[in-house]
Amino acid sequence: MTVSACLIVKNEEAVLARAIDCFKGLVDEIVVVDTGSADNTKNIALGFTDKVFDYAWHDDFSAARNFAFSKCTMDYIYSADADEVIDDENQRKLKALLAALPDDVDVVQMHYTNQTDNGSVYNFDTEYRPKLFRRLRPFRWIDPVHETVDTQVRVLNSDIAIIHRPAARHSKRDFSIFRRVAQPGAALSPRLHRLYAQELFLSGDEEDFLGAYDYFEWTLHEEGFGADTVRQSQCVAAKCCFLKKDDGGLFKAALKNVVGKPSAEVSCVLGDHYFDQNDYEEAATWYYTAAFGAECELSARAGGAEPLAKLSECYRLMGFQEDAEKYKKLAGDWSPGQ
Known part of the structure; x- marks a missing residue:
């Protein structure tokens, strides 16, 4: 099972290297989509991966993430932000999870922590967020009669904690x-x-x-x-x-x-x-x-x-x-x- 780490970034030179360093030994591919940085963000990204793409920003995070996902080629996509940190303990947990991930899992949720530090929409410090996604999802027929396509998403709730450490509010x-x-x-x-x-x-x-x-x-x-x-x-x-x-x-x-x-x-x-x-x-x-x-x-x-x-x-x-x-x-x- 292979994994792409995928980020959309803009003017993240202060934190980007810290975020990508967390992926060492965990992922097979790093994809960075830059939405118009005016600082050294792209050069920092190129120090880690040659898969750095430009995307014209249209005030639409979903469009940017969809573009970024389209550039990934591995079995699973880990969706990250530049202001996130995975500490040593949770890197070990993530490595173990990736080694033993059941074949039928479509989405893995992880604890998103430290949300109230410079957060803007959070009442609680920790919540589950979907972070790991199967890139291509196979569909299968179910039920022996009146058969139908199984559209249920298989979600795994893990004990992995992703630490949110923004430099400022957005x-x-x-x-x-x-x-x-x-x-x-x-x-x-x-x-x-x-x-x-x-x-x-x-x-x-x-x-x-x-x-x-x-x-x-x-x-x-x-x-x-x-x-x-x-x-x-x-x-x-x-x-x-x-x-x-x-x-x-x-x-x-x-x-x-x-x-x-x-x-x-x-x-x-x-x-x-x-x-x-x-x-x-x-x-x-x-x-x-x-x-x-x-x-x-x-x-x-x-x-x-x-x-x-x-x-x-x-x-x-x-x-x-x-x-x-x-x-x-x-x-x-x-x-x-x-």
């Missing part, structure tokens, strides 16, 4: 792509809609939120979107209206959301609204709701450290020092302004 790059493809009248898939909203709450600044407003506001008035999508849009629209000082728009989005089980993100925005008006008692009510009576739609911290820290600040300003210290302790290292 959220500005992501938001530029989101703004291009997310326009009123052009709905994103439910998965991508959630990821856009999630990335805004985890790493977006005021410019990023306001750049997203027209799209998420459109989804609130257009029919056909599911309940989860609508609640995500309510969170984004409420935050955008708060940033724009549009109280009417804020309450229009927020009041629909808080009927029943409110979203923690909307509750935090309502707390921020009253905090800015120096109504700390009302602000505390909404921060408490976010922490103890709401559900997180997009950001885990919206139901934990963030409202707890802001709740502590409200009690401090109201003169209740004991309560302020209690919630400050519960919030941990997080503080307003982060």
Whole structure:
């Protein structure tokens, strides 16, 4: 069984050699697709492999990865990023897995770790991700009668950990792509809609939120979107209206959301609204709701450290020092302004 390591890169001179070094003794081929580097990335890649290809960047990671996969020739493709590291222990695990991989496995998932370090869309530090793919998948007929083609993908969950070590966040790059493809009248898939909203709450600044407003506001008035999508849009629209000082728009989005089980993100925005008006008692009510009576739609911290820290600040300003210290302790290292 042979393996291609496959990367798409752009301006990765600081980390590329570190990533490719991890493949020594593990893969039979290294394919690097450069999407427009202006630094020494291509020369570094050529020091490891002669299979370095140029690809014109079109703000589409899927298209670039499909092109990169088309250049691979081995039985399996290991899809890597330049900011990943496989440490010695997990290199040994991967080598053992490759030596004993069952013939019917189509995809191997691995633990993707260290996601919250400079991450932009992650609430959790570790999750399973598909990393190893059979390049050509044979199809076979199954069932003795009413036969059909077996289309089920055989997935193996391994204990191998891939460490994500980016040099910086890539959220500005992501938001530029989101703004291009997310326009009123052009709905994103439910998965991508959630990821856009999630990335805004985890790493977006005021410019990023306001750049997203027209799209998420459109989804609130257009029919056909599911309940989860609508609640995500309510969170984004409420935050955008708060940033724009549009109280009417804020309450229009927020009041629909808080009927029943409110979203923690909307509750935090309502707390921020009253905090800015120096109504700390009302602000505390909404921060408490976010922490103890709401559900997180997009950001885990919206139901934990963030409202707890802001709740502590409200009690401090109201003169209740004991309560302020209690919630400050519960919030941990997080503080307003982060």
